[in-house]
Amino acid sequence: MQALIVFVIGLAFVAQAASAETAYISNEQDNTVSVIDGSTLSLVATIPVGRRPRGIGLSADKQKLYVAVGDDNRIDVVDLKTRRLEGSLPSGEDPELFVLHPDGRRLFVANENDNLVSVLDIPERRIMTEVSVGVEPEGMGVSPDGRFVVNTSETTSMLHVIDAKTLELVDNVLVGTRPRVAQVSADSKQIWVSSELRGTVEVFDADTREPLAKVGFQVPGIARELIQAVGIQLAPDGSRAYVALGPANRVAEVDAKTFEVVCTYLVGQRVWHIALSPDGKRLYTANGNSSDVSIIDLESQEVVKTVGVGRSPWGIVVAP
Amino acid sequence: MRAILVFLGMLLTAPAWAEDATVTIAVVSQERDPVQPVSPLDREVNDEGVAGARLGIADNGTTGKFMGQRFTLVEQMIPKGGNPADTIRLIAAKGIRFVVADLDASVLQAAASDPQARGMLFLNSRAPDDELRNESCLANVVHTAPSRAMLADALAQYLMAKRWRKWFLVTGNTPGDKLRAEAYRRAAKRFGAEVVAEKEWTFKPGHARTDTGHVTLQSEIPALTQVRDHDVLIVADEASEFGDYLPGRTALPRPVAGTHGLVTTAWSAVSEQWGATQLQARFEKMAGRRMNAVDYAAWAAVRAVGEAAIRTRSTDPSVVVAYLRGPDFALSGFKGQGQSFRPWGGQMRQPILIAGPRLLVSVSPQAGYLHQGSELDTLGADREESRCRP
Numbered sequence: 001m002q003a004l005i006v007f008v009i010g011l012a013f014v015a016q017a018a019s020a021e022t023a024y025i026s027n028e029q030d031n032t033v034s035v036i037d038g039s040t041l042s043l044v045a046t047i048p049v050g051r052r053p054r055g056i057g058l059s060a061d062k063q064k065l066y067v068a069v070g071d072d073n074r075i076d077v078v079d080l081k082t083r084r085l086e087g088s089l090p091s092g093e094d095p096e097l098f099v100l101h102p103d104g105r106r107l108f109v110a111n112e113n114d115n116l117v118s119v120l121d122i123p124e125r126r127i128m129t130e131v132s133v134g135v136e137p138e139g140m141g142v143s144p145d146g147r148f149v150v151n152t153s154e155t156t157s158m159l160h161v162i163d164a165k166t167l168e169l170v171d172n173v174l175v176g177t178r179p180r181v182a183q184v185s186a187d188s189k190q191i192w193v194s195s196e197l198r199g200t201v202e203v204f205d206a207d208t209r210e211p212l213a214k215v216g217f218q219v220p221g222i223a224r225e226l227i228q229a230v231g232i233q234l235a236p237d238g239s240r241a242y243v244a245l246g247p248a249n250r251v252a253e254v255d256a257k258t259f260e261v262v263c264t265y266l267v268g269q270r271v272w273h274i275a276l277s278p279d280g281k282r283l284y285t286a287n288g289n290s291s292d293v294s295i296i297d298l299e300s301q302e303v304v305k306t307v308g309v310g311r312s313p314w315g316i317v318v319a320p
Numbered sequence: 321m322r323a324i325l326v327f328l329g330m331l332l333t334a335p336a337w338a339e340d341a342t343v344t345i346a347v348v349s350q351e352r353d354p355v356q357p358v359s360p361l362d363r364e365v366n367d368e369g370v371a372g373a374r375l376g377i378a379d380n381g382t383t384g385k386f387m388g389q390r391f392t393l394v395e396q397m398i399p400k401g402g403n404p405a406d407t408i409r410l411i412a413a414k415g416i417r418f419v420v421a422d423l424d425a426s427v428l429q430a431a432a433s434d435p436q437a438r439g440m441l442f443l444n445s446r447a448p449d450d451e452l453r454n455e456s457c458l459a460n461v462v463h464t465a466p467s468r469a470m471l472a473d474a475l476a477q478y479l480m481a482k483r484w485r486k487w488f489l490v491t492g493n494t495p496g497d498k499l500r501a502e503a504y505r506r507a508a509k510r511f512g513a514e515v516v517a518e519k520e521w522t523f524k525p526g527h528a529r530t531d532t533g534h535v536t537l538q539s540e541i542p543a544l545t546q547v548r549d550h551d552v553l554i555v556a557d558e559a560s561e562f563g564d565y566l567p568g569r570t571a572l573p574r575p576v577a578g579t580h581g582l583v584t585t586a587w588s589a590v591s592e593q594w595g596a597t598q599l600q601a602r603f604e605k606m607a608g609r610r611m612n613a614v615d616y617a618a619w620a621a622v623r624a625v626g627e628a629a630i631r632t633r634s635t636d637p638s639v640v641v642a643y644l645r646g647p648d649f650a651l652s653g654f655k656g657q658g659q660s661f662r663p664w665g666g667q668m669r670q671p672i673l674i675a676g677p678r679l680l681v682s683v684s685p686q687a688g689y690l691h692q693g694s695e696l697d698t699l700g701a702d703r704e705e706s707r708c709r710p
Contacts (some may be wrong), residue, residue: 113601115382135382136598154595155652156383157630172386174630178595178652197650197658223695225657247656 021277022080023284023318024065025293026053027310033067033078034293034309036284038277038318041295041305045083049076055097055140056315059122060104065317068095070112075120080319090127092118097181097315099140099149101164108149108162110137117151117160119167129167133160139182139193143206150191152179159193161209173209176200181273183232185256192241194229201229201243203259213259215243222248231273235280240298242283244271251285251296265303267294275316286313340390341635343380345622346411347373347420350398350427358564363609369422369445370395371607372615376622378606383630391626398423404431412436417637418443420621421461422614425449432461441641443621446614448558449499453665454701457708462645462666464624465617466586470700472503474672474684475554475577475584476511477698481686484551488517488574490544490566492557500556500579515554517547521562541569554578581677584684587616588675594656620659620668624651655683657696664706669696 021038031053035045050069053076057066065078068091075089075098091098094113101108106128107120117131117140134156141150142164149162157179161171176195183192184206191204201215217227228246234256235241241254250264251274268287271294275284283296291313295305347370354364373393380391394416398407404423408431411419417440421428425447432442437460444452444463453467479485487508491501501518508515523540545553545566553570555578557563563580575581589610592600603611603619611619628644629635643649645666650658655671662669674682689698697703 113598134386135379135602136595153382155379155598156386157652158383158386174383174387177627177650177658197652223691223693225694225696 020320021279021282021318023275023293023316024056025284025286025309025313026056026067026315027291027312028052028054028288028314029312030310031069032310033065034313035083036293036295036307036309038282041307043307043309046310047078047083047085049078049085050074050088054314055095055110056317057098057100058317058319060100062319065319066098066100066107067315068098068109070094070096075107075109089120089122089125091120092116092127092130096138097140099142101142101149102144102146106164108140108142108151110140110151112136112138115153117149117162131160131162131167131169133169134158134172139180141182141184141191143184143188144186145188147188148184148206150182150184150193152182152193154178154180154196157195159191159204159209161191171209173204175202176214180230181232183234185234186236186238192232192234194232194243196228196230196246199224199227199229199245199248201232201241201254215241215254215259215261217243217245217248217250217252217261217264219245219248219250219264222250230271231285233274233276233283235276237280242274242276244274244285246270246272247289249287251283251294253298253301263301265294265296265301267296267303268292268306272314273316275318277318278320282318284316284318286316288312288314340384340388342390342392343418343625343629343635343640344392344394344414344416345373345377345418345420345625346394346396346414346416347422347618347622348396348398348407348411348431349422350424351400351402355560358560358562365609365612367607368612369420369614369618371603371609372445372611372618372620373420373422373622375603375606375611375615376619376626379602379619379623380626380630384626387630387633389629389633389635391622391629393622398427398431405434405436407431408434408436408440411440417441418625418640420445420618422446422618425452428452428461429456429458432458439637441625441637441644443624445617445621448496450503450701453667454707457665457710459710462624462661462668464620464668465613466670466672467667467700468500468503469506470667470670470672471584472500472507473510473699474674475504475582476507476513477684477686477689478584478674478682479513479552479577480511481682481688484575485513486516486550486552487513488519488545488547488550488553489515490519490521490553490555490557492521492559492561492563494559496558497556500558504554504556504578516550519544519547521557523562537565537569541566542571545569545571547571550574552577553581555580582681583675584672585613585675586670586672587611587613588673588680590675590677590679591654591673593680594654596654599654620651620653620670623653624649624661624668627651659696660694662697662703664703665701665708667700669694669699671696672699
């Protein structure tokens, strides 16, 4: 009997722990954001936004969702309580990915068509400045200590490092072809960059920009050209990195210390961006060609659920 | 005293340090008769190919400027009846080693086999001839334009995916049309389709736009297409003399594919996937029109040289060429996969677009056509089939 009670309490605890989180997914073709409830792992809402939503992120207080709507040349703001579009912010032309500076005030936005990174002052709703980078800027990351912002340019194949204070370009590093995503580690000491065409992830020392490692991926039965690295998520404790492998329909788990691939997960088709739950125990993946989201339980190392969302899911973020 | 000398030496060498290393690429075209487009929606184009090369140089420059490399383009035109060797001599005199060849097969062969061309790399951006990649292949030529076999195989894979197996082949008068038809027959055999009927287009080209020109076509085409039942009409009309007249006029209500209707091509004005929107926008801004397959092949040729120079951090032609032709090379060609050169025949592997007149329909290789190396090698002559012995 006692065991049963413990079991029941345990169940309740698990349910409660999981119920806190909510995943938001931008559907590039549908002009909507899908909402997945983390406790039931089901689709609970679909929010209409502007045209061609891609980059997606939370406000500092986690009460608002920012969605880059490229074809409308703006960033939409969704109130997460009402789940309604409450307004928009200027972004410069064709915003794709963006990142919120730890100051909670500035949004760094990649303008894909204009070879710029726009720096947006959110409360003042104005573009403070534009930083010229390479052709087709896309990946955006910021160091948690707030010192620098990183950007990648797809056609120029470069990692650009921007001083977050002076807003000047401090370095340009040649990286693997068609870099898609750049992320800075939790300790602000490493920059991780994915190369879509090479199917690799390069890791750089954040201060010296010296290469530390290059991670390659292999999936039995899948041709080299179809193993493409896109989204990256770094575990907050620095132990793991997760990499979306695009048309290989896999997500790789990488030991972030040894840079070895630990395992791969079979997810939906053409997985774009991925997002960790706040507790780091789950990974949500936006699968562009199968129009669904795979949810991976990282403790048991298995895909536990696939949830259908809108057409061409692209960006993804998980709120507590 | 010695200190002064060292200082003077530094002064003398300083400009050389400051100057970027330069890679010069020539794009060689041949004078062509102006072509009046069949459709009033199309404009006469007079910078086809060259415009793509110019964009390629600009794109190379964006990485180059961060890497201390400069890329320049030299544009040369071989006049009608001119000797390709004269142009090659001119290019050699300038010390240029990379040549984008916007040339027909015979002119390309003459240029690339000239003794002065020995140390050059030619990148064929126009001629689709399979022979250039097989029996007549040259050691100093690679091809960014797809071969006829690739275009035909790409169509066959798609039509098999659609289960449109019975083909009615209509072939034009030019030697290119005959070779294209041969490529379709080969592809049909290779992928399990059947050419159930064949006809040759023998009418004189291009009078449909005269007043009520459609009346003659409306009687001619049903007569020509009165053949046994088929799933799809495949047209081989490389010069675009009649293909556009076929849709909507055939005896049986069947789709048209091949060089017209549903076309297979290295590039199309309608492509906007895999980041193509950005490439299209850059091209349109520069050239004032949409990019076509000839522009694309010239762009890819210039970009391939640029990518190899940037990755090797070298302007030494032998280093650049070795990397370009090697296994580590991958060009981002806005078609969803890295594009590299086959060691046999020098053909650039690339996805082939299946495009309708207004939107993209599909891209080959189709799912399920597997290959032990690259799935892109299911299009065109594979290693075992290659007849290239340079």
